Amino acid sequence: MNDGGAALPWQVVRQDDNGNRYRVGRYATRDEAQQIADTLDGRGHKQLYSVERVGPTGP
Numbered sequence: 001m002n003d004g005g006a007a008l009p010w011q012v013v014r015q016d017d018n019g020n021r022y023r024v025g026r027y028a029t030r031d032e033a034q035q036i037a038d039t040l041d042g043r044g045h046k047q048l049y050s051v052e053r054v055g056p057t058g059p
Contacts, residue, residue: 009055012037015048026054 008026010033015021024040027033030051037049 009053011052011054012040013050013052014040015050017046024049 008028010027010030012024012027012033013021014024025033025036027036030053033051037051040047041049
């Protein structure tokens with residue numbers, strides 16, 4: 001995974017039922033990140049997956 005913000009400005013974040021947040025991965029497009037979040041969310045666990053923009057404008 002490349003952490004260069006310009007190349008991968010979208011991230012998927014998992015939040016568990018205790019409020020802890022973890023970055024799942026970073027992606028080049030919002031659509032790509034949303035597909036990953038939807039796939040993970042569809043597994044039926046209690047975690048919440050969200051897509052956020054990373055970069056100069058903030059997460």
